[in-house]
Amino acid sequence: MENEGNKKSIKERTKAKHKEKQSKEMNESSNKQVAALFSHLEIAKGANASLASRDIHPAVLVIGLQFADFKICGANARCIATLTAFKKVIQDYKTPEGTTLSRHLPTHLSPQISYLVNSRPMSVGMGNAIRHLKLEISTMDIDLADDDAKLLLCEKIDNFIRDRITVADRVIVSYGLQKIQDGDVILTYARSSVVQALLLEAHAKGIQFKVIIVDSRPRLEGKGLLRCLVDAGISCTYAFLHAVGFVLKDVSKVFLGAHAFMSNGALYSRVGTAMVAMMAKEKNIPVIVCCETYKFAEKVQLDSFVMNEQGNPDEMVNISTTSTPKAGLLDGWLHKPDLKLLNLLHDLTPSKYITTVITEVGMIPCTSVPVILREYKQV
Amino acid sequence: MTGPRDLNAQIESLVNRLRRRQVVGSWSVSLETALLLRQVVSVARWNQVNVLINLVKDVGGKLVMAQPRELAVGNIVRRVLRLIRDVYNSEVSNSNTNLTSTSEEVEDDDKDYEDDNMIKSPPQKSKTYDLQSYSGPGSIISSSFFSSSASMINLLGDGSVSGKEASLDYDRNLLNSFFFLHLKPTIISELQELINELENMYVNIADQAMEHIHSNEIIMTVGKSRTVEMFLKTAAKKRKFSIVVAETSPKYLGHEMALSLSQAGIDTTVISDSAIFAVMSRVNKVIMGTHAVLANGGLISVSGTQMVATAAKHHSTPVVVCTGLYKLSPLYPYDEDSFNDLVAPDPVMSFDEGELIDKVTILNPYYDYVSPELVSLFITNTGGHPPSYLYRLINENYDPEDTVI
Numbered sequence: 055m056e057n058e059g060n061k062k063s064i065k066e067r068t069k070a071k072h073k074e075k076q077s078k079e080m081n082e083s084s085n086k087q088v089a090a091l092f093s094h095l096e097i098a099k100g101a102n103a104s105l106a107s108r109d110i111h112p113a114v115l116v117i118g119l120q121f122a123d124f125k126i127c128g129a130n131a132r133c134i135a136t137l138t139a140f141k142k143v144i145q146d147y148k149t150p151e152g153t154t155l156s157r158h159l160p161t162h163l164s165p166q167i168s169y170l171v172n173s174r175p176m177s178v179g180m181g182n183a184i185r186h187l188k189l190e191i192s193t194m195d196i197d198l199a200d201d202d203a204k205l206l207l208c209e210k211i212d213n214f215i216r217d218r219i220t221v222a223d224r225v226i227v228s229y230g231l232q233k234i235q236d237g238d239v240i241l242t243y244a245r246s247s248v249v250q251a252l253l254l255e256a257h258a259k260g261i262q263f264k265v266i267i268v269d270s271r272p273r274l275e276g277k278g279l280l281r282c283l284v285d286a287g288i289s290c291t292y293a294f295l296h297a298v299g300f301v302l303k304d305v306s307k308v309f310l311g312a313h314a315f316m317s318n319g320a321l322y323s324r325v326g327t328a329m330v331a332m333m334a335k336e337k338n339i340p341v342i343v344c345c346e347t348y349k350f351a352e353k354v355q356l357d358s359f360v361m362n363e364q365g366n367p368d369e370m371v372n373i374s375t376t377s378t379p380k381a382g383l384l385d386g387w388l389h390k391p392d393l394k395l396l397n398l399l400h401d402l403t404p405s406k407y408i409t410t411v412i413t414e415v416g417m418i419p420c421t422s423v424p425v426i427l428r429e430y431k432q433v
Numbered sequence: 434m435t436g437p438r439d440l441n442a443q444i445e446s447l448v449n450r451l452r453r454r455q456v457v458g459s460w461s462v463s464l465e466t467a468l469l470l471r472q473v474v475s476v477a478r479w480n481q482v483n484v485l486i487n488l489v490k491d492v493g494g495k496l497v498m499a500q501p502r503e504l505a506v507g508n509i510v511r512r513v514l515r516l517i518r519d520v521y522n523s524e525v526s527n528s529n530t531n532l533t534s535t536s537e538e539v540e541d542d543d544k545d546y547e548d549d550n551m552i553k554s555p556p557q558k559s560k561t562y563d564l565q566s567y568s569g570p571g572s573i574i575s576s577s578f579f580s581s582s583a584s585m586i587n588l589l590g591d592g593s594v595s596g597k598e599a600s601l602d603y604d605r606n607l608l609n610s611f612f613f614l615h616l617k618p619t620i621i622s623e624l625q626e627l628i629n630e631l632e633n634m635y636v637n638i639a640d641q642a643m644e645h646i647h648s649n650e651i652i653m654t655v656g657k658s659r660t661v662e663m664f665l666k667t668a669a670k671k672r673k674f675s676i677v678v679a680e681t682s683p684k685y686l687g688h689e690m691a692l693s694l695s696q697a698g699i700d701t702t703v704i705s706d707s708a709i710f711a712v713m714s715r716v717n718k719v720i721m722g723t724h725a726v727l728a729n730g731g732l733i734s735v736s737g738t739q740m741v742a743t744a745a746k747h748h749s750t751p752v753v754v755c756t757g758l759y760k761l762s763p764l765y766p767y768d769e770d771s772f773n774d775l776v777a778p779d780p781v782m783s784f785d786e787g788e789l790i791d792k793v794t795i796l797n798p799y800y801d802y803v804s805p806e807l808v809s810l811f812i813t814n815t816g817g818h819p820p821s822y823l824y825r826l827i828n829e830n831y832d833p834e835d836t837v838i
Binding site for chain 1: 683685692694703712715740782783801802
């Protein structure tokens with residue numbers, strides 16, 4: 055009996071070892087199959103709530119999971135969600151003894167921020183917002199009582215969201231309305247919250263126009279925008295990116311959203327935006343970008359390689375357009391040593407393809423982005 | 434020996450298969466058309482060249498009507514027509530040099546044929562000039578026709594018929610049957626050469642691969658093309674390079690291409706169409722196939738190609754198109770969309786989303802028109818040519834009166 059027991063445990067152990075080895079090999083091979091040019095961009099490991107340390111606030115855990123699964127998607131939505139979660143963190147925060155709020159709170163927030171970054175790399179706007187928050191914390195009056203300080207901070211966060219995002223969007227929409235006339239055929243790519251608001255507002259004002267939505271795999275975000283516009287009664291056309299040359303013949307204006315704007319005037323946005331902007335420029339169609347100023351970044355970027363985000367390459371295998379996945383030919387790509395899949399999330403549009411940028415401070419050419427940044431810094 | 438009835442059955446069979454799209458792909462379509470036309474030439478009863486030409490035009494017209502978007506059918510028909518005329522012209526000049534200088538008897542039919550042509554083409558001074566306008570540098574006309582000009586002057590169609598002709602009727606009839614008996618096998622052998630050219634198409638193009646690909650290159654390709662596949666696989670035997678394949682949603686031909694290339698051991702990366710511009714800055718060359726090449730050098734290619742070619746132009750990346758000559762069409766794209774098809778939008782948005790489909794227009798174009806300024810080089814089975822040279826290839830291989838079949 056004992057021998058049998060020993061044999062069994064040995065068997066089990068060897069089985070477990072074998073499985074471990076297999077999974078290790080899988081991981082290694084999947085890492086090797088990252089396209090060589092993008093090997094400096096790690097594919098986000100995704101949120102793993104069980105591995106999070108106990109310091110992470112549950113609100114942050116929730117949005118980390120939502121980011122990793124792309125349930126919250128889009129620069130504005132992610133920024134607002136992050137700031138709202140941090141508000142809860144601050145409200146639940148208690149300054150430990152021997153230190154002040156303005157010194158300890160940033161260190162308390164750091165693990166939360168790194169957890170979010172691990173679930174999905176931060177957007178430029180989020181980075182700016184968090185930097186603003188940290189600045190506010192550090193300039194907090196030391197004499198203020200904890201509760202008052204926390205209240206003040208939450209108010210400041212609300213103000214940021216209101217001023218730089220919500221109201222900014224409304225101002226952008228009002229500027230943008232000047233650019234939409236009767237009979238326009240407007241092309242937009244994927245889904246931008248600002249462009250969506252602009253089109254809905256223009257329709258509400260009674261302007262007669264048509265919209266062409268160009269969408270692309272594997273995210274297919276344009277479908278959400280399509281539903282929204284169709285529900286409002288706007289006449290829409292929908293096509294995939296391959297048809298953009300065919301579709302641009304009738305288009306009068308192109309409206310695009312932004313993830314971030316670099317200081318050299320280049321637009322960093324959803325992958326495929328550069329293609330749409332370039333094709334429109336070829337046909338001399340004006341390209342108008344709607345972007346809030348909190349998305350302006352200090353850095354400069356020349357191509358889509360040095361800074362980008364890679365999504366899960368397995369998303370490319372599924373070729374169905376509905377929620378039920380249907381595996382295409384690439385199923386089992388992991389077993390083919392020479393085959394790699396690349397699922398880029400962003401790309402860079404050079405400034406020469408963009409006609410104008412609508413921000414809450416007005417309509418500026420994209421080369422004026424560093425000027426605006428400088429103005430904000432002086433204030 | 435198969436009779437005309439069997440021939441009709443064969444013609445009907447190919448027409449039906451074309452219409453039902455059971456024959457798919459320009460190469461298979463061209464091969465089947467060439468084989469059928471060879472049957473037509475060998476089996477059908479004809480004793481005058483213009484009868485044969487009308488017959489081929491007739492059959493060709495039916496085939497083109499069966500699948501109008503498949504331009505390769507018309508191209509092969511035009512090649513065959515040109516072939517027949519070339520053979521005929523060279524045989525005429527050969528036979529004229531063989532005849533004595535006093536024999537102005539060239540057949541009535543022959544004269545009629547030449548008269549017809551003279552009406553269509555601008556009036557020429559002598560028949561020799563006429564011959565020259567039809568034949569290109571690669572033709573089989575011998576140089577002897579210069580010497581026969583003296584005997585041909587009577588064919589100018591000025592109505593003056595020499596009295597000697599009537600008495601030479603018998604001889605003429607003999608000459609008739611001898612002449613056309615000799616013509617048929619020549620035409621069939623030329624047709625066989627055309628079929629051989631088609632069968633060796635891929636090998637001829639792939640053999641040029643080493644001249645165009647260097648090591649450690651990053652090459653981009655779009656969709657799935659058998660020509661490009663063989664081109665790249667041949668190069669991969671001796672050079673190490675990597676490929677970026679743009680999947681062409683919603684047909685996903687790029688997936689098939691990538692699978693096939695990676696199985697041959699080539700380092701392949703699949704990207705979605707949206708990443709084409711992003712990746713283009715690191716791509717050294719774009720190599721792609723095409724569905725058809727038009728007379729101005731423009732391409733009719735799978736949808737998405739215009740994006741790739743424009744992005745390549747913006748990065749000054751050369752665009753190389755691998756195509757066989759059978760895809761070169763003398764048609765001109767006066768309207769970009771005249772060669773395009775909009776196919777079922779189901780892969781873009783399926784019926785599962787019914788309420789949305791009712792209120793929305795969904796577009797799914799099948800082809801793209803790429804303008805000739807975006808293409809750097811055509812690699813064909815006759816070598817590499819820039820887009821500006823295509824008009825010469827059209828002159829050599831097709832006749833202007835066959836442009837509309």
